[in-house]
Every structure is written in C-alpha cells, then in structure tokens.
Amino acid sequence: MQIQIKDKCFDMKEVARLYPAAMVKTGEGDEVTQISLEWIDTLANDEVEIARYAIFVHLTDNSVSSFFYETRDALDIALEDLAIQLG
Secondary structure, three states, rough: OEEEOOOOEHHHHEEEEEEEEEEEOOOOOEEEEEEOOOHHHHHOOOOOOEEEEEEEEEOOOEEEEEEEOOHHHHHHHHHHHHHHHHO
16 A cells, blocks of 8 residues: 655555654754644643644654644645545
8 A cells, every 4th residue: 555645655564653743842942843743732832832743754664754734734634635545
C-alpha cells in the first residue's frame, strides 16, 4: 500500500512511524519543539505559542520526512486525506 502526503509517496511497508504534531515555540529564540495534538487540545493554555503544525513520517531506514502546515485546519484536511488513503 502506498500513501501520498503533499507531493511525496511512501510505501507503508517502509513506514516505521507516522504522526501529526504541533510545533510550539520554546521561548529560546526561534527554537520550536514537537508537542502531541492531544497535549495541545487538553493541556495547552494561552501562553503556548504554536508556530505551525506538521505530519512526520519516520521510515525504516531511519530517515524522516516532515510536512508542515500553517493552520490546524490545513493539518486536519491533510489528516482526513491520509485516513481516506489508509482506508
């Protein structure tokens, strides 16, 4: 089975991990870190500054592909598309 995110295709046999995340500012210059969407949805407060959202694909060869989205709505659309592809 193959999936496509933006313009890149992946063979699911080679995908070790696939997950969405929010990229939040750490307060150290322009540094950002990944935070789970569950944490953002349940525990984040107004002081948490979200820089952008992303889907991360970790492959069995240890490479990582990152796909960034400026809004949660754009991420949600991409995740819906992924869900359709995964059936």
